Amino acid sequence: MSSARRSPRMALVGGLASAAMLVSLALAPSIEAGQTAFVHAPMLFGTAAPTEANLIAQEQIAGRPLVAVREYRLWDSTLFGPEQIWMRDTFHTLFLSVKPVRSNGTVIPYAAIASATPGTPVYQDMLKIAAQLNVFGARVFLTFSHEPEASPAYGTPAQFAAAFRNFVTVMRSQAVSAVYVAIFTGYGFTRTDSSNVSYYYPGDGYVDDVGVDVYNWAGCRSSAWKPLSQLIEGARVWALGHPRVHLLLTEWGSDEDPAIPGRKAQWISDAAALLTQPAYQQFAGTISWGAGAISACSFNYATSASSTAAWQAMGHSPAYSAGE
Numbered sequence: 107m108s109s110a111r112r113s114p115r116m117a118l119v120g121g122l123a124s125a126a127m128l129v130s131l132a133l134a135p136s137i138e139a140g141q142t143a144f145v146h147a148p149m150l151f152g153t154a155a156p157t158e159a160n161l162i163a164q165e166q167i168a169g170r171p172l173v174a175v176r177e178y179r180l181w182d183s184t185l186f187g188p189e190q191i192w193m194r195d196t197f198h199t200l201f202l203s204v205k206p207v208r209s210n211g212t213v214i215p216y217a218a219i220a221s222a223t224p225g226t227p228v229y230q231d232m233l234k235i236a237a238q239l240n241v242f243g244a245r246v247f248l249t250f251s252h253e254p255e256a257s258p259a260y261g262t263p264a265q266f267a268a269a270f271r272n273f274v275t276v277m278r279s280q281a282v283s284a285v286y287v288a289i290f291t292g293y294g295f296t297r298t299d300s301s302n303v304s305y306y307y308p309g310d311g312y313v314d315d316v317g318v319d320v321y322n323w324a325g326c327r328s329s330a331w332k333p334l335s336q337l338i339e340g341a342r343v344w345a346l347g348h349p350r351v352h353l354l355l356t357e358w359g360s361d362e363d364p365a366i367p368g369r370k371a372q373w374i375s376d377a378a379a380l381l382t383q384p385a386y387q388q389f390a391g392t393i394s395w396g397a398g399a400i401s402a403c404s405f406n407y408a409t410s411a412s413s414t415a416a417w418q419a420m421g422h423s424p425a426y427s428a429g430e
Contacts, residue, residue, distance in 0.1 A: 146382045150174045150391025151426035152201070154357070154399050158189040161198070164397050167414060168421045173429040174247075176201040176356060176393045181231060182208045185238045194244045199429070201247040201317075201356065201393060203289065204235065206260060206269070216251075216261030220268035222276075232273060236280035245283040250274070252289035252356070253319060255301040263305035270308040289317035289356050295340030303344065310350055315390070316341070317356030322373060325361040326403035331369070334358070334377040345388045352390040355381075359395040359405030362413070371412035378420035391428065 152174025155161035165172050175198045179185055185202065186194075193200060206214040214228060222228040239246065250273045251257070254266040261269070274286050294303040295318075307313070318341045324331040338355070345353050358377070363369040381389050394417065395401065397408035407417035420426060 146384070146387060146425060148424060148428040149381065149389065149426050150199075150354070150393075150428045151421050152176065152199075152391065152393040153396035154178075154393060155396050156399075158192050160396070160398050161193065167397060167408065168418060170421050171430060172198070172421075174199050174201055174391060174393050176203070178203050179205070180209050181206050181214055181235075185235070186242050190242075194242065199247065200244075201249070201287070203249040203252045206251050213260055216254075216265035216269040220265055220272050222272060229276065232276040233280065236277050236282050239277070239282045239284065240280065245285065247287050247315065248277070248282075248284040249287045249289050249317065249356075252317070253291050253294075254306050255294040255297075255303065256291055258301065263300065266306050267308045271312050274308070274312045285314045286312060287315045287317050287354065287356070288313045289319060290341075292318050292320035292337045292341060295344050310348055313351060315352045315354055316345065316348070317354045319357035320355065321358065321395075321403070321405055322360035323403065325363055331363065333373065333380075335380055342386060342388070349388075351388070353388045354390055355392040357395050358392060359407065361403050361405065362409050367410070368412045370410065371416040374407065374413060374416035374420060378416075378423060378425070382425045392426070 150173050151170075153161070153164050153172045154176040155164055155172070156177070161172065161175060175193055177190065177200055179202060181204065183204075185204075190200060206216070206219060208214070214231075218228050219232075222232065239248070250270050251260065251266065254260065255263070260266070270288065277284060277286075288306075288308060290303045290306065294301065294306070296302075318338055320334070320337040322332050322334070322337065323329045341353060345351060360370050360373045380386060381392070394407055395405040397406045399406050408414050
C-alpha cells in the first residue's frame with residue numbers, strides 16, 4: 107500500500123484530524139439552508155485483519171484502502187508488533203479490543219479491575235497497557251472487554267461498568283490518546299433480563315462510541331433469516347437516548363443461504379443502503395468480519411462471488427469514504 111494517499115490515521119502529530127473529529131464529521135448531517143433532504147456524511151469502512159498480509163489481501167479484494175482495522179488482544183499481550191506498526195505507518199486506524207484474560211487463560215475479574223489502585227498488580231498492568239499505547243504514537247479506538255454480556259463469568263454488569271470506568275480513568279491519567287469504545291452484541295440491546303446493555307453501560311462520560319457486533323445466524327444456527335435493520339434496531343433506539351454517542355458496526359456479517367443463491371449478497375446491499383438513511387445518522391462506520399477471519403459460520407464477505415461483489419460495491423460508495 108502506498109503511504110502517499112490521504113491519511114485516515116488518527117495521528118498525534120502532523121496536523122492530521124483527530125479521531126474524535128473524524129467520527130464527528132462522519133455523523134454530522136449536511137443540510138444547507140432551505141434544503142429538506144438529509145445527507146449522511148461519509149462513514150468509515152473497515153475490516154478485521156490479524157496480519158499485514160491478510161489486510162493487503164482484503165484491500166486487493168476491496169479495490170480500496172480499508173481505513174478501520176479491528177485487532178484483538180489479551181490483557182498481557184504485546185499490543186503492537188511490526189505488523190501493527192506497518193498498519194499505522196500506512197495510514198490505517200486500529201480498533202483495539204483488550205480482554206481481561208491473561209495469555210495463560212487466567213481471567214482478571216471485573217471487580218479486581220474496578221477496585222485496582224496505584225501499586226496493585228492489576229493497576230500496574232493497566233499502566234503497562236497505557237505505556238504501550240503511548241509508545242505507539244497514534245490514536246486508537248480502544249475497547250475494554252468487548253461483548254461483556256456474553257462473558258458473565260468475568261463479573262456482574264455493575265462490576266463491568268465500574269471496571270470500564272477505572273480502565274478509562276487510568277488511561278486518561280497517563281494521557282493516552284484514544285477514543286473509548288464500549289462494544290456490545292446486538293442482542294444485548296433487546297434482551298429483557300439483567301444482561302441488557304443498560305446494566306453494563308459505563309456512562310457517557312467514559313464512552314465516546316458504542317460498537318455493535320451483529321450477525322445474521324440463519325443457516326448456521328437454524329434460525330430465521332434476519333435483515334440488518336432488525337439486528338440493529340435495539341441499538342438504534344438505545345442510542346436515541348445518548349445523542350452524543352456515535353454508533354459503529356464493529357463486527358457484522360451474514361451466513362449464506364444455501365437454498366437461495368445471492369441472498370447474502372442482497373443482505374449486504376440492503377445493509378449498505380440502510381445505514382445511509384436519516385434514522386441511522388448516529389452510525390459512523392462499519393468493520394466487517396474480514397475474509398479469512400476464523401469462525402464456525404461463513405460470516406466473512408468472501409463466501410461467494412456475489413457476496414464479494416456486494417461488499418466491494420459498498421466500499422466504493424461515497425457513503426463509506428470517510429478517511430480515504
